Amino acid sequence: MVLLPSAAKAEEKAGIISGNDIGAMVLALFAVLAVIVVLASLLKRFNLKFQGASGLKVLSSVSLGPKERLVIVDVGGQKLLLGVTQQRIECLKELPGDINLEGKQEQ
Known part of the structure; x- marks a missing residue:
C-alpha cells in the first residue's frame, strides 16, 4: 500500500509537460528541419555533377x-x-x- 501513492504521483508527473520540455521539442524540430534543408541542397548540387559525369x-x-x-x-x-x-x-x-x-x- 505504500507503493500505491508514489506510483500515482509518478503518473501525475509524467502527464505534465513543462515549458523546458516544449522548448526542447521546438529546438529539436528546427534542428531536424535544418538538416533536411541542408541535405536537400547537397543532393541538388550533387545531382548536377552526376549528370555531367554521365x-x-x-x-x-x-x-x-x-x-x-x-x-x-x-x-x-x-x-x-x-x-x-x-x-x-x-x-x-x-x-x-x-x-x-x-x-x-x-x-
Whole structure:
C-alpha cells in the first residue's frame, strides 16, 4: 500500500509537460528541419555533377515559348542543337566541336 501513492504521483508527473520540455521539442524540430534543408541542397548540387559525369552535358538553353526550347548539348564530345517541345525532342543540327558559346550557359 505504500507503493500505491508514489506510483500515482509518478503518473501525475509524467502527464505534465513543462515549458523546458516544449522548448526542447521546438529546438529539436528546427534542428531536424535544418538538416533536411541542408541535405536537400547537397543532393541538388550533387545531382548536377552526376549528370555531367554521365557523358551528357547541357551547354546552353533558350526558351522559345511556354513549352518549347532550343538546347545545345555535349554528348561524348559532339555538340548537338536540339529542339525540345512537349511532345518530342528533335536533333536540328550537329555543331562543330570548336564552337564558342556566348551568353547564358547552364552547367
